[in-house]
Amino acid sequence: MKTAAGYAAGLLFGLGLAISGMTDPARVVGFLDVAGAWDPTLMFVLGGAVLTTFIGYRLVFKRPAPLLGGVFQLPTKRELDAKLLGGAALFGIGWGLSGYCPGPAIASISALSLPLLAMLVTMVLGWFAAKRL
Structure with a gap:
């Protein structure tokens, strides 16, 4: 049951990213381009996530334990x-250069491109490097 819930949560997250357009790196780079053609879409997606998390944590922590744990x-x-x-800085640099953070990158694998592949390879290399440090 725990695994099925994890898959369902991942599917919901991936669908949310796709529907909101966050799997398009140009939209993310447009958000970071505050001096040019700024695209505020990501701000609304982030605001929705913060609001959902704010409410969700208050509801979940009223329980004595998680439903599946x-x-x-x-x-x-x-x-x-x-x-x-250092990890936050590397994440920010990678996000700004590629337009992808890990969730949207994985959700975009079906439309694999060379820049996406490069981002995914460096992300995996970063995981291995972090384990060694």
Whole structure:
């Protein structure tokens, strides 16, 4: 049941990305181009995600435990360190250069292009590098 719920959540996430146009890297780059032809679409998608998360967390944390798990697994680390800041910087640089973040990149695999393949390969290399650091 837990695996089926994970697949359903991933499918819903991928459909949301596709419907909102976030699988198009030009839309993301357009959002980051504040001095040029700025495209505010991503701001509305992010706002919808923040609102959904705000409401969802308040509802979910009223429960003593998750529906499909024993306990809530929440991060406990609160300090900023070099690994976190470096990873955030690399994510931002990759997102700005490619127009993809991991979710939309994976959702776009059916329309694989050379820039998307390059982004996915570097993302996987980054995972391996992060495990070694």
